[in-house]
Amino acid sequence: xxxxxxxxxxxxxxxxxxxxxxxxxxxxxxxxxxxxxxxxxxxxxxxxxxxxxxxxxxxxxxxxxxxxxxxxxxxxxxxxxxxxxxxxxxxxxxxxxxxxxxxxxxxxxxxxxxxxxxxxxxxxxxxxxxxxxxxxxxxxxxxxxxxxxxxxxxxxxxxxxxxxxxxxxxxxxxxxxxxxxxxxxxxxxxxxxxxxxxxxxxxxxxxxxxxxxxxxxxxxxxxxxxxxxxxxxxxxxxxxxxxxxxxxxxxxxxxxxxxxxxxxxxxxxxxxxxxxxxxxxx
Amino acid sequence: xxxxxxxxxxxxxxxxxxxxxxxxxxxxxxxxxxxxxxxxxxxxxxxxxxxxxxxxxxxxxxxxxxxxxxxxxxxxxxxxxxxxxxxxxxxxxxxxxxxxxxxxxxxxxxxxxxxxxxxxxxxxxxxxxxxxxxxxxxxxxxxxxxxxxxxxxxxxxxxxxxxxxxxxxxxxxxxxxxxxxxxxxxxxxxxxxxxxxxxxxxxxxxxxxxxxxxxxxxxxxxxxxxxxxxxxxxxxxxxxxxxxxxxxxxxxxxxxxxxxxxxxxxxxxxxxxxxxxxxxxxxxxxxxxxxxxxxxxxxxxxxxxxxxxxxxxxxxxxxxxxxxxxxxxxxxxxxxxxxxxxxxxxxxxxxxxxxxxxxxxxxxxxxxxxxx
Amino acid sequence: xxxxxxxxxxxxxxxxxxxxxxxxxxxxxxxxxxxxxxxxxxxxxxxxxxxxxxxxxxxxxxxxxxxxxxxxxxxxxxxxxxxxxxxxxxxxxxxxxxxxxxxxxxxxxxxxxxxxxxxxxxxxxxxxxxxxxxxxxxxxxxxxxxxxxxxxxxxxxxxxxxxxxxxxxxxxxxxxxxxxxxxxxxxxxxxxxxxxxxxxxxxxxxxxxxxxxxxxxxxxxxxxxxxxxxxxxxxxxxxxxxxxxxxxxxxxxxxxxxxxxxxxxxx
Numbered sequence: 001x002x003x004x005x006x007x008x009x010x011x012x013x014x015x016x017x018x019x020x021x022x023x024x025x026x027x028x029x030x031x032x033x034x035x036x037x038x039x040x041x042x043x044x045x046x047x048x049x050x051x052x053x054x055x056x057x058x059x060x061x062x063x064x065x066x067x068x069x070x071x072x073x074x075x076x077x078x079x080x081x082x083x084x085x086x087x088x089x090x091x092x093x094x095x096x097x098x099x100x101x102x103x104x105x106x107x108x109x110x111x112x113x114x115x116x117x118x119x120x121x122x123x124x125x126x127x128x129x130x131x132x133x134x135x136x137x138x139x140x141x142x143x144x145x146x147x148x149x150x151x152x153x154x155x156x157x158x159x160x161x162x163x164x165x166x167x168x169x170x171x172x173x174x175x176x177x178x179x180x181x182x183x184x185x186x187x188x189x190x191x192x193x194x195x196x197x198x199x200x201x202x203x204x205x206x207x208x209x210x211x212x213x214x215x216x217x218x219x220x221x222x223x224x225x226x227x228x229x230x231x232x233x234x235x236x237x238x239x240x241x242x243x244x245x246x247x248x249x250x251x252x253x254x255x256x257x258x259x260x261x262x263x264x265x266x267x268x269x270x271x272x273x274x275x276x277x278x279x280x281x282x
Numbered sequence: 283x284x285x286x287x288x289x290x291x292x293x294x295x296x297x298x299x300x301x302x303x304x305x306x307x308x309x310x311x312x313x314x315x316x317x318x319x320x321x322x323x324x325x326x327x328x329x330x331x332x333x334x335x336x337x338x339x340x341x342x343x344x345x346x347x348x349x350x351x352x353x354x355x356x357x358x359x360x361x362x363x364x365x366x367x368x369x370x371x372x373x374x375x376x377x378x379x380x381x382x383x384x385x386x387x388x389x390x391x392x393x394x395x396x397x398x399x400x401x402x403x404x405x406x407x408x409x410x411x412x413x414x415x416x417x418x419x420x421x422x423x424x425x426x427x428x429x430x431x432x433x434x435x436x437x438x439x440x441x442x443x444x445x446x447x448x449x450x451x452x453x454x455x456x457x458x459x460x461x462x463x464x465x466x467x468x469x470x471x472x473x474x475x476x477x478x479x480x481x482x483x484x485x486x487x488x489x490x491x492x493x494x495x496x497x498x499x500x501x502x503x504x505x506x507x508x509x510x511x512x513x514x515x516x517x518x519x520x521x522x523x524x525x526x527x528x529x530x531x532x533x534x535x536x537x538x539x540x541x542x543x544x545x546x547x548x549x550x551x552x553x554x555x556x557x558x559x560x561x562x563x564x565x566x567x568x569x570x571x572x573x574x575x576x577x578x579x580x581x582x583x584x585x586x587x588x589x590x591x592x593x594x595x596x597x598x599x600x601x602x603x604x605x606x607x608x609x610x611x612x613x614x615x616x617x618x619x620x621x622x623x624x625x626x627x628x629x630x631x632x633x634x635x636x637x638x639x640x641x642x643x644x645x646x647x648x649x650x651x652x653x654x
Numbered sequence: 655x656x657x658x659x660x661x662x663x664x665x666x667x668x669x670x671x672x673x674x675x676x677x678x679x680x681x682x683x684x685x686x687x688x689x690x691x692x693x694x695x696x697x698x699x700x701x702x703x704x705x706x707x708x709x710x711x712x713x714x715x716x717x718x719x720x721x722x723x724x725x726x727x728x729x730x731x732x733x734x735x736x737x738x739x740x741x742x743x744x745x746x747x748x749x750x751x752x753x754x755x756x757x758x759x760x761x762x763x764x765x766x767x768x769x770x771x772x773x774x775x776x777x778x779x780x781x782x783x784x785x786x787x788x789x790x791x792x793x794x795x796x797x798x799x800x801x802x803x804x805x806x807x808x809x810x811x812x813x814x815x816x817x818x819x820x821x822x823x824x825x826x827x828x829x830x831x832x833x834x835x836x837x838x839x840x841x842x843x844x845x846x847x848x849x850x851x852x853x854x855x856x857x858x859x860x861x862x863x864x865x866x867x868x869x870x871x872x873x874x875x876x877x878x879x880x881x882x883x884x885x886x887x888x889x890x891x892x893x894x895x896x897x898x899x900x901x902x903x904x905x906x907x908x909x910x911x912x913x914x915x916x917x918x919x920x921x
Contacts (some may be wrong), residue, residue: 319835346839440813547876550848
């Protein structure tokens, strides 16, 4: 995306809620469309990038784009209602207006995958930033090897998009591995830590790219497991979460060592962040 | 005609100092200069030009700042005040944009631009200029110019004055940023007993000098100014162990000293507010009471505050140890990754204005002890 | 302002008073024009200081000023809680027990007997306690008094359908944004700003005075380090205790700091 059609440092652009989907008791999806038709038509994003969503009178919050990059009519965001802004966004109905600016940051290195396997590791709501990757890969199936989707949740009821996981699991060359630390009746997947599933993952460590998203502790364990399987460090990526208020590398909140996560990330190569991830409190 | 070389410097007699300010005012500048307010030197509008305070020194030690009298009755013997140029370029609080909402709920966004004010500041220090260059690098980054900062920066006229009387907290000589201004000014002055050696650093500065019709500074005067700078540098007692502390500090992230300093640190954030290079800010909305509009503002923020590391459900830096470590390692280590040099210009404000007198140079010495 | 009837869609707001000086209610009232603008969007059903009197009707937002310090208070706060959507405690009395909380450290009954000729006429609980000691409080606004703009922000947040923003910054943060030189550094006076919650706009330092902690403890308040520095500034241990034992004496962080100093465990 070049600078001319970037909707960035502000002010935001008005957008309308097209649909609101309740994914779980606390997780919902907002499908938005920019009010300015030309801006909507020009809007492009790369999987892994995020937008700043503005709730009138309350403030902005960074949310990764989860819709399909080929979808031109809407911009999708899956959000957990936790803070002031996200709880407020949760109350929106179709027709309501929000502000939107973006997309920001560096997305997933999909060009680097070549014909290799794609391993997606997510925890909690971590799945949202990689759902667009799944869509991307499925649309261009011939350009990728096997697709492995590994998802861990704390409680079985935290898992959203169950039907989608079932659907993906039935596709050729696609493996879905799901774990919940605490199961529930009729839970069809693994009960335990998500890292226990790595030995089952069916990919070629010599020709694969792994992308992780979720709690940092989970990603550290997942990285250990993937590297132990023989995946080179240079083929391991993760998406970081930090406080972001400006999204253009200016306000300073998202700094992680020398990086501004909003601008230099949120997607990083494992090697770039590994040294600091070992220290709590950065 | 004076050139910008110091050997082509002019000499501004003491009695002509007001005419320099008058000259700037004629050119449409609001003139800011040292003013005594609440026991400290702050930069406020000088009106009339004769109002520049004289004969004041600032005695500064960790956690302590006192104005005293200068036996030499100089204009600029007060080393530094609680703020550098920062508040005049990066405003502590300002509106970035505004949104209006009508009855149908539709939103209209509009950028808010600050009023254009041409400001001239007299009494800027070499460390302040070095800090401004770093703020420029951040706020005026190629392709991402901050409109609010840029507008103020573009209309700034800076009159630097050599620091002849450093405070005990100063260590600009060790960071290579002072005490004699070398770049980044429109005019630079060195105060001698009977007047100022004056050089221009920009075309605008040169034009002002030209209109003042000054005599050339003599080689004795120029040498006296040079000597004065050398003595001021030699008089500094504090220092950092080097200008490239990145690797040394980043290899000591679990050093016990972090816990020790955290026990003394109030996490009040004063060091970050007075630091001339700190740039963190928060953004927040203030909705109008009639429900029809909202202002989106930015305000100075600090990595010592709770909100800085706040994430959904937890805080990345919950304790003071993590916050102090974030501040110090950003300033002296990871700043190199971002801007190609350390973020510390040796002004010593974080030492003097820390209410409990935590001394950055002492902490760094303890953290890097025994390391090259 | 006359007693207003309910309009559908407008949140109904009540302002209740317990043991307090009315100063927080006055902060609200002193907003003048801003309050009138806001009054268009809310129904002010109970606000004795301003006129409307209807303490029993259910409301969407109840502001509660004052501490619980009489047997009657105990019942009334339960009633208010049961009839309110959001219950917002406002001011030092409601959030920490207030200046009258100082009596919690004393033998109150003896004092009453010494001062009043008919001590039996005084119905007072032994301790003055914050509202949150008795009922669930949805949000607390600290300060003695609270700032009017903070109260407006709470109402505005309710109108926007979101939680109010909790300002946990320290007074120093606001003080530096306003450009005030630190009074502790320039004058050597014992300022509490470094451990005190923001919200006042650094009012005392703006006048060259030390903050005395009326907005209560801030997040990560390092009272040990501050007490030590007060000692270096020449305050006696008793004087340091008094710094923490003022408007918000019963706020746990300030009380713990004072107790630590009293028992001498602080060096």
